[in-house]
Amino acid sequence: xxxxxxxxxxxxxxxxxxxxxxxxxxxxxxxxxxxxxxxxxxxxxxxxxxxxxxxxxxxxxxxxxxxxxxxxxxxxxxxxxxxxxxxxxxxxxxxxxxxxxxxxxxxxxxxxxxxxxxxxxxxxxxxxxxxxxxxxxxxxxxxxxxxxxxxxxxxxxxxxxxxxxxxxxxxxxxxxxxxxxxxxxxxxxxxxxxxxxxxxxxxxxxxxxxxxxxxxxxxxxxxxxxxxxxxxxxxxxxxxxxxxxxxxxxx
Amino acid sequence: xxxxxxxxxxxxxxxxxxxxxxxxxxxxxxxxxxxxxxxxxxxxxxxxxxxxxxxxxxxxxxxxxxxxxxxxxxxxxxxxxxxxxxxxxxxxxxxxxxxxxxxxxxxxxxxxxxxxxxxxxxxxxxxxxxxxxxxxxxxxxxxxxxxxxxxxxxxxxxxxxxxxxxxxxxxxxxxxxxxxxxxxxxxxxxxxxxxxxxxxxxxxxxxxxxxxxxxxxxxxxxxxxxxxxxxxxxxxxxxxxxxxxxxxxxxxxxxxxxxxxxxxxxxxxxxxxxxxxxxxxxxxxxxxxxxxxxxxxxxxxxxxxxxxxxxxxxxxxxxxxxxxxxxxxxxxxxxxxxxxxxxxxxxxxxxxxxxxxxxxxxxxxxxxxxxxxxxxxxxxxxxxxxxxxxxxxxxxxxxxxxxxxxxxxxxxxxxxxxxxxxxxxxxxxxxxxxxxxxxxxxxxxxxxxxxx
Numbered sequence: 055x056x057x058x059x060x061x062x063x064x065x066x067x068x069x070x071x072x073x074x075x076x077x078x079x080x081x082x083x084x085x086x087x088x089x090x091x092x093x094x095x096x097x098x099x100x101x102x103x104x105x106x107x108x109x110x111x112x113x114x115x116x117x118x119x120x121x122x123x124x125x126x127x128x129x130x131x132x133x134x135x136x137x138x139x140x141x142x143x144x145x146x147x148x149x150x151x152x153x154x155x156x157x158x159x160x161x162x163x164x165x166x167x168x169x170x171x172x173x174x175x176x177x178x179x180x181x182x183x184x185x186x187x188x189x190x191x192x193x194x195x196x197x198x199x200x201x202x203x204x205x206x207x208x209x210x211x212x213x214x215x216x217x218x219x220x221x222x223x224x225x226x227x228x229x230x231x232x233x234x235x236x237x238x239x240x241x242x243x244x245x246x247x248x249x250x251x252x253x254x255x256x257x258x259x260x261x262x263x264x265x266x267x268x269x270x271x272x273x274x275x276x277x278x279x280x281x282x283x284x285x286x287x288x289x290x291x292x293x294x295x296x297x298x299x300x301x302x303x304x305x
Numbered sequence: 306x307x308x309x310x311x312x313x314x315x316x317x318x319x320x321x322x323x324x325x326x327x328x329x330x331x332x333x334x335x336x337x338x339x340x341x342x343x344x345x346x347x348x349x350x351x352x353x354x355x356x357x358x359x360x361x362x363x364x365x366x367x368x369x370x371x372x373x374x375x376x377x378x379x380x381x382x383x384x385x386x387x388x389x390x391x392x393x394x395x396x397x398x399x400x401x402x403x404x405x406x407x408x409x410x411x412x413x414x415x416x417x418x419x420x421x422x423x424x425x426x427x428x429x430x431x432x433x434x435x436x437x438x439x440x441x442x443x444x445x446x447x448x449x450x451x452x453x454x455x456x457x458x459x460x461x462x463x464x465x466x467x468x469x470x471x472x473x474x475x476x477x478x479x480x481x482x483x484x485x486x487x488x489x490x491x492x493x494x495x496x497x498x499x500x501x502x503x504x505x506x507x508x509x510x511x512x513x514x515x516x517x518x519x520x521x522x523x524x525x526x527x528x529x530x531x532x533x534x535x536x537x538x539x540x541x542x543x544x545x546x547x548x549x550x551x552x553x554x555x556x557x558x559x560x561x562x563x564x565x566x567x568x569x570x571x572x573x574x575x576x577x578x579x580x581x582x583x584x585x586x587x588x589x590x591x592x593x594x595x596x597x598x599x600x601x602x603x604x605x606x607x608x609x610x611x612x613x614x615x616x617x618x619x620x621x622x623x624x625x626x627x628x629x630x631x632x633x634x635x636x637x638x639x640x641x642x643x644x645x646x647x648x649x650x651x652x653x654x655x656x657x658x659x660x661x662x663x664x665x666x667x668x669x670x671x672x673x674x675x676x677x678x679x680x681x682x683x684x685x686x687x688x689x690x691x692x693x694x695x696x697x698x699x700x701x702x703x704x705x706x707x708x709x710x711x712x713x714x715x716x717x718x719x720x721x722x723x724x725x726x727x728x729x730x731x732x733x734x735x736x737x738x739x740x741x742x743x744x745x746x747x748x749x750x751x752x753x754x755x756x757x
Contacts, residue, residue: 104705107697132707144702148720157716158706165707197720214706 055120056081057222057253058103063114064278065102072098074278075114080222083250087264087289088257090275091297096257097141099275100224104138105131118222132158133165135221135252139211139228146198151210154198155180155217162218183216187243205236212243223247223254229263241266261293274300312350319376319496320462326378330435334442335464342451342461349455363640363672364582364611369554374496374526376463377408381489386520391415394487395516395546398733401481402427404468408489409497411466419480424473427482430500433469440471444504448532448560448588456556456582460498460530467500470513474506474536481731482513486529488550490521501531505539507564514544514734517555524552524579531557537564537591542571542730546738549577551606556582565591565620572729574738575602575610586615589623589651600629601725603742604637604669611640616658618651618681627658630725632718633669643675647684654684662692663721665714667752694754719743 058080065073072095080086090096102109103116105128116123123131146154160170171179184191189209199207208228215223225244229237244254244267256267264272264286272288273280276297281304282288292300320343324336351370352361386394391405404427405415411429418427426437433441451458468484486499505511517527527549535541549555555578563569575581587596602610616625631639641660662671673690695717703713722742729735 106701127709128701128704129707129709132705138705140702140705144696144699146699146703146717146720148723149716154703154706154716157708157712158703161707161709161712218706 057119058123059117061115063099063102063116064112065098065109066112067098067109071112072109072278073102076275076278076280078273078280080253080255082221082253084271085248085254085256085267085269087269087272088255088275089259089261089272089289089292092259094275095278096259096275097226100138100226100255100257103131103224104128104136129161130165133162137215137218137220137223139208139215139223139225141226141228141230143199143207143211145200145202147200149198151194151196151198152180155194155214158214158218180217183213186246187213187216188239189213204231205233208232208240209236212240215247216243219247219252221252223252225254225256225258227257227259229258229260237263238266261289264289276301276304312347315373316346316376316459322378323376323463323465332434332438334438335434338446339462339464342446342458342464345451346455346458346462349453349458351455360613360642363638364580364609366556366580368580369526369556372494372524372526375491375493376496377410377491380407380410380412381491385412386415386487386489388415390520391485391487394518394520395483395485395548396514396734396737397483398481401483403483403485404429405485405487406466406468406499407487408491408495409466409486409499422476422479424476425478426469426471427478428469430467430469430502431465437471440504441469441502444532444534445502446532448534448562449530449558454558456528457530457558460500460528460558463498464500465498467502468515470501470503470511472505472509472511472539475508476506477509478511481734482511484513484515486515486517486527488517488519488521488525488527488553490523494524494526496526496528499527499529501529503531503533503541505533505535505541507536508538509536510540512542512731514546516546516548517557518548519550519553519577521550522552523550524554525550526554527556529555529557531559533559533561533569535561535563535567535569538566539564540568543569544729544734545571545573547573547575547578547581549581551577551579551608553578554580557584559583559585561585561587561596563587563589563591563594563596566593567591567595569594569596570728570730571596571598572725573600574725574741575600575604576741577608578610579608581608581610582613583611584613586617587625588617588619589625590619592620593622594620595624597626597728599627599725599728601631601722601742602629602639603632603634603722604639605634606637607635608637609639610637612642614641614643616645616656618645618647618654618656620650621652621654623651623654623656625654625656625658628725629660630721631660631662631671632665632722633662633671634665636666636668638669639671641671641673641675641690643688644678645676645686645688646678647681647686649680652681652683654681654686656684656686658688660690662690663718664692664694665718665752694752697753700753715744
């Protein structure tokens, strides 16, 4: 059974239809890249899958592990193993990172019938992940994302990815605004989380991050539809020829 | 015998009963003070007229003025709360000095003083007026003048039991002084007049917490006056905690006087009460005085809380920090009137005041008016007020990590509250307050703001 099956997905924000019939199948063990020009609906797709309430699904279906994903509230999707790395990670004023991460971990474990982690075990795990993603250990002692630089916020998303070990990771333009070192660290974090039993969907405008994360499939999203799919080589072609080439090819 | 028509007949009767039953030891000056205050109250009455009355613009005290309350003449004879119950009603920790008042009367049985320290007096005020009038008389009713305030006049007219704390020059009170004012359930609504007088001598240090609490759910009226004198170079840490019944009327007046190079730190926490008024005035009357006045209020249902905070910089080189935060749910309403006054002589003043509000429901309302009155020309002053909702995008971020809406909201509310809670230095007290505000639950009609 595929991990994720999207069929003819239409979604709107307000009166504006953004997704106009997306079809996509993702199997465990795969890495998919979703590319496309600005405003094509890439971020909308990732956010609809995570359950952002501002979007309304008007048509189509999403099956996740054989269940109706669209019927689940956002927290249930997270507990079932979906993780969205935000394009603009949110500052949580006054909420300590440690407390937040522990609460997230506890909620997810409880949902899976696992015991709550002791503070000591959680600390050990967190420290291990902090080292892995090369994040400043002081950051997890502070309030979530509060006063973090752009790069620190993105790295903090990757820390959460490493910690929560999702089945389906959605990276929403995680590469944008990163310098080359931060990009490498983020990509290594993603690569480290690749396992045969999970999948990663990388939403990106640029081919750059795909130098570090080799996708199994590349899809081009334009005007709310996937207009072209291929292997990793498609990303390189887009890099050299631009999106206009696809636009002309499909029109 | 002539009969006088009295506007506030119930209070008049109670006042006469108090005066006629006063113990012989009551000093004449105290009788005189009460009589003057009563006479002034009769002229002032309650501030029910709000037209042109800026101090009471947003708060209607007619429900207090029109209701009848009985004044308990003594400790309740029957069911007094047990020591164990009292401990649960407010903050407590081993080693603290505890003064407990039940229905306005000092309870020796429930109070505990772990040991006498030289130069430190912690006692029932009415006893201190007899045993140490030389310490009490120069300060009592001097900071809280009753000439232009009906509530202070009424409290002073009924001045009887209360807390008296005196710390001699250069002494440090060894333990937290925990003042607990309990109002018990009764057949008729009660009125009580708690009074607190704190005198911290030059270079002295003292920490105290005042808690006003009721295990009852019923209506009563509690009219409090607290006077705090912070001597030159002294350091006073103060906490004021309201845990009143949801039906209670609480009107509290606090007056603080600060000498040269003194430090005063206060944190107020407000839960409960149908109507709560917090009139809190600090006078920085010495060069280099420094004060921090923080507050946190949580209101639900149709509660109404009114903060009137004044910081008066009268001398140069003073610093003041004023931070009030509100969490409003249901149809509740909060008023914040903050005034920082910098007088002509108070050059080099550094003052900041902020009021931040978190509105959880669409029907909650806040009127926030921070203001600065500056008459000096070389000062650093800032003020601001905000009111907002829990941000929808923030909640989605937390949900996307697996937290449900209730947990996410509670975490955000708690984090909002913690900025004030964390200013409390005494750890047992801080932990107690943290517990009190960590479980604050938003209404089901939680309102979100912000755009994605």
